[in-house]
Amino acid sequence: MKYLTRTLAVLALIAMAAGFVCYRLNWEPILHAAAAKGDAMEWLRADFHLTETQYAAIQKLHAAYAGSCAEHCRMIQEATKVRNALQATKTADSAAMLAAEKNLQELRTHCETAITRHVREVAALMSPEEGQRYLALVLPKIADFDHHAAPDLKLNRSS
Amino acid sequence: MVYQSYTGRWEITQDNFGVDILRDFVEAGVLPFIKIMNTSRKSLVAVLRDWRVSPPPDPNFRHNVWQRLHPQIPASWPAYLRGHAVAWMLVTVLTVSAAALTGQAAAKARVRADREQMTVTYLVDLDPRVQAMLKP
Numbered sequence: 001m002k003y004l005t006r007t008l009a010v011l012a013l014i015a016m017a018a019g020f021v022c023y024r025l026n027w028e029p030i031l032h033a034a035a036a037k038g039d040a041m042e043w044l045r046a047d048f049h050l051t052e053t054q055y056a057a058i059q060k061l062h063a064a065y066a067g068s069c070a071e072h073c074r075m076i077q078e079a080t081k082v083r084n085a086l087q088a089t090k091t092a093d094s095a096a097m098l099a100a101e102k103n104l105q106e107l108r109t110h111c112e113t114a115i116t117r118h119v120r121e122v123a124a125l126m127s128p129e130e131g132q133r134y135l136a137l138v139l140p141k142i143a144d145f146d147h148h149a150a151p152d153l154k155l156n157r158s159s
Numbered sequence: 160m161v162y163q164s165y166t167g168r169w170e171i172t173q174d175n176f177g178v179d180i181l182r183d184f185v186e187a188g189v190l191p192f193i194k195i196m197n198t199s200r201k202s203l204v205a206v207l208r209d210w211r212v213s214p215p216p217d218p219n220f221r222h223n224v225w226q227r228l229h230p231q232i233p234a235s236w237p238a239y240l241r242g243h244a245v246a247w248m249l250v251t252v253l254t255v256s257a258a259a260l261t262g263q264a265a266a267k268a269r270v271r272a273d274r275e276q277m278t279v280t281y282l283v284d285l286d287p288r289v290q291a292m293l294k295p
Contacts, residue, residue, distance in 0.1 A: 003239040011251060015258035022262030028270050035273035040284055043277035065285070115285055137278050145282065 048130040057125045065118045072111045079104040115142055 034043035041062075045055050083100040086093075119138050123131035217223070233239040240247060 003233070003236050006236060007240065007247060011247075011254055014251065015254045018255045019258035019262035019265075022259040023266045026263045026266035026270070028273075031270060031273050031277070035276050038280055040277060040281035043274075044281065047274060047277070062285075115282075118285065137274070138282060141278060141282055 048126050048134055050126065050130075054125050058122050061118070061121055061125065068114060072107070072114065076104070076107050076111065079107050112142060 028046070030046035031043060034040075034046055041055075041059065044050065044058065050058065079100065083097075083104050086097050086100050116139065119135065119142070123135045125131075126134060233242055
């Protein structure tokens with residue numbers, strides 16, 4: 001009985017060691033560190049194996065895009081306010097309501113087109129394989145944001 | 160009756176067969192032999208009455224008895240492992256494989272979760288539609 005117990009204990013230790021080694025061989029600590037910090041650019045660099053040149057070019061592209069992104073954001077906010085104000089008015093003209101809704105949707109579509117173009121430009125700066133993987137990861141989410149009001153974003157945790 | 164025929168072969172006649180057999184044995188000397196055995200038994204009893212056995216003490220007697228009662232209990236751990244080598248080898252291979260696969264799956268799940276979280280964080284920074292919802 002004591003030999004059985006001893007053997008089982010040693011076997012459990014060996015199994016735990018094997019599991020731990022396989023865990024460490026398969027996890028990506030840099031990716032995990034970036035996720036822990038919430039550093040998207042660091043994640044991009046680590047997960048898509050960017051060279052310094054690629055990383056610098058992508059940072060430059062992001063900086064250039066940030067201006068238009070802020071402008072799109074402001075326009076969407078304004079259009080949303082107009083639409084909401086019309087909805088709140090009991091005597092709102094239906095034509096004006098439709099026009100406000102249409103304007104908001106156009107802005108959203110324009111925005112989606114812009115962000116899609118931007119991520120394609122970013123992907124073009126990566127190696128072909130990594131670029132494909134990057135697009136496969138982000139494009140479905142971009143489409144999903146508009147249709148499902150950003151279900152994955154956990155908005156209540158954002159500041 | 161048993162008799163020797165004129166051809167020289169021994170033959171048995173069918174008349175009074177049992178009686179004849181018994182008489183033949185008696186005549187052959189069975190009864191004297193039984194008498195001799197009775198005499199020998201008396202002397203055998205006397206010999207057994209006087210016979211005393213005094214074997215040398217065996218220090219491993221108790222251990223040997225237990226060994227015979229439980230021959231499966233090995234003397235050492237390596238001996239135990241050798242005795243169950245195939246079974247333990249199989250259990251080890253299965254357990255270590257399962258642990259390795261579990262570790263690998265856990266790591267991959269962790270990487271997937273991290274990547275998912277970072278993709279969302281990244282797109283929140285890029286997507287004005289989301290930012291418009293987030294800003295007051």
